[in-house]
Amino acid sequence: MTELPRPLTDWFAARGWRPRRHQLEMLDAARAGADALLVAATGAGKTLAGFLPTLAELIEAPTQGLHTLYISPLKALAVDVQRNLLTPIEEMGVSIRVETRTGDTPHEKKVRQRARPPEILLTTPESLSLLLSYEDSLTMFAGLRTIVIDEVHAFATGKRGDLLALAIARLTRLAPGMRRVALSATVADPDGYRAWLAPDGDIDQVRLVQGEAGADPDIAILLPEGRVPWAGHSGVYAIPQVMAEIETHRTTIVFCNTRGLAELVFQNLWKVNELKLPIAVHHGSLSLEARRRAEQAMADGKLRALVATASLDLGVDWGDVDCVIQMGAPKGSSRLLQRIGRANHRLDESSEAVLVPGNRFEYLEARAALDAVEQGELDPDIFRPGALDVLAQHIMACACAAPFDAAAMLHEIRGALPYSALDQETFERVLNFIADGGYALRAYDKFKRLTKGQDGLWRVTKPAFVAQHRLNAGIIVEAPMLDVRFKNGRKLGKVEEAFGSSLAPGDTFFFAGLSLEVERVELTDLIVRASSKQARYVSYMGARLAITSTLADRVRVFLADRSQWARFPDDVREWLEVQARRSALPAPAQLLVETFPHEGKHHMVAYSFEGWNAHQSLGMLITRRMEAMGLKPLGFVANDYALAVYGLEKIEDPAALFSPDILEHEFVDWVQQSALLKRAFREVAIIGGLVERQHPGKKKSGRQVTFSTDLIYDVLRKYEPDHLLLKAAWADARARMTDVGRLAHLLDTAADTMLHMDLPRVSPMAVPVLIMIGRERTPQGSGEDALLIEAEGIAAEAMRLD
Incomplete structure (x- = not known):
């Protein structure tokens, strides 16, 4: 093994x-000049392993200028890594500058960083792309030795990964000797990530380094009084027990799957927080100040609990966290x-976690997840071709930095795995789109962003387009948002415009842990004041997490394999036993469809386990077909x-509603006529640079952006x-918003696997979904008692054996 330099040896x-x-x-691997993928458990010193070669090189041969670029999926993670990296550097007494650059970095510091970059720069894919749009990027990155991509699984397979892969391909041209390093704790397909990381997809150039195995996690499923509710998905019924867990641990992170649920859980914890323990809330819609304050309080050990969303899923290293709760x-x-992995951050100690299922199906899912973790089974990583709207944004960024030759640009782009199969014709279409907007829009000068000169090089048509690109670039397109502010200007964060515009002066809502009363609604601002009144909870339209196919398959096995039932609580076991007597339990490859009357209407329930997105799409399609029939x-x-x-009307033949041709007829009509495609078009138009989110000194409201994209959408659809x-919008709508792959699998197999049970009344397994009727748009947290009472009533009918 290679020896460490003395300062590092002494520090250890x-x-x-x-x-x-x-x-x-x-x-x-670094000494051999090899690229590397490190897969290591949380607490194994993964981040330090990524930086160790950099620290060794800078100690042995100090250099001026940018040496290592660290890419993080989260701004919070970049800030946290800077804090933890500065400690060993200061303790070793070596002169190495480490700085962060994100959207939150002050403008003056960004300018200085380009002129005099630190040896180690911590940033995000979006900020790196912006850096590459500056003329001085050609010199800033010329001496770059290493790029370290942390938590690579978090973005490699999505649009942010497309943007980063393109940026790495550009960096490779600017700094041909640059090494590529990626880090992750949860990778199911190491070779897939090696190919994504490698120059030209050659995985033999990337060493796979496996970390030492850590202690098995200690995971429990919380069952207050041994009962699992029939309905709901928040786990709020268990709040007193969650508070008891917080009281008996040093520091707890309470994870929620949505921002709305995080606010709901936070408020409910405060109601039972008799010891007045310090608790905070953290999610992506809160202001930078509020998030930083919570992060610092955690780092300083001043909080007993932090209620958080996926904003803290990754890598933030707080050693005092000794319990994680999943609501x-x-x-x-x-x-x-x-x-x-957020608990303990010590390889030789078990991380303690508690799962709080919201209903009986969620209990089975929690048990399935626990088994999968114990057996080391991870969810599959699905790599797909790169998105064309992202490609358009990247080409524009490169053009902002310097004129380019089309053939050389195509060769460079093909060095990124998501675009390795990009053909000449598609590339030229993307190039022409940036040049004039396309056939239907070429009459408008505002879309003519690139011009081909007599020297054969493509360059930006005028300086205003450079400023426009830098102001509007980015891959994350949120729903239209309103800033939530006090009258004195202090910003609390953002809520979606759809929610904010439904409020009138005097209305109250919970946000950032406070009850807020609306004073007035402005174009892009919601002006509020603190209130003590009871308030509603903020609702968000963001993408909903769907159960993975891996967990769904395990839940199917639970239903069919009675030998597993002894592990379940009595009420869950009784639920399945009565279901087997009253109706049927599907085999793992079977589609159970039940039809029954209930409250004067005819119902059909299909247990397909393909996830919320696919089921939402299928519901739209089946109701359209029912209408036609x-x-x-x-x-x-x-x-x-x-x-x-x-x-x-009673559905006599469910099979007729599940035929595969529904994807050829109803699906296409529905997507084209629904708001789904317009929403997807709005996103690709913003990412592709066709529509501005902001002008210099002036921000557009969400309504203005949507109005612009809707107009362009209608013109393009027609001409x-x-x-x-x-x-690109059609591909997004199919893949992301409807989960069409799982939908297609369901429809392709339905005819051969369907088991139809025609029942006289509601079945036990139908209760959790049936209780949602009439409540699918009810804000989280409202009417919780009424919901439980109604669920028990339907359940009593379902569990009768006569």
């Missing part, structure tokens, strides 16, 4: 530590393992496990239906 010794095997292997179902084993549908509700459709962005 002073702490009573020794370098771990995988840390030294990362150093060996509601985890939805995936990889996500659960990532969250569990004269079955008079009234509506549908869905969860991750089942779809329930109800109407005025250029094969426009590049319409195709």
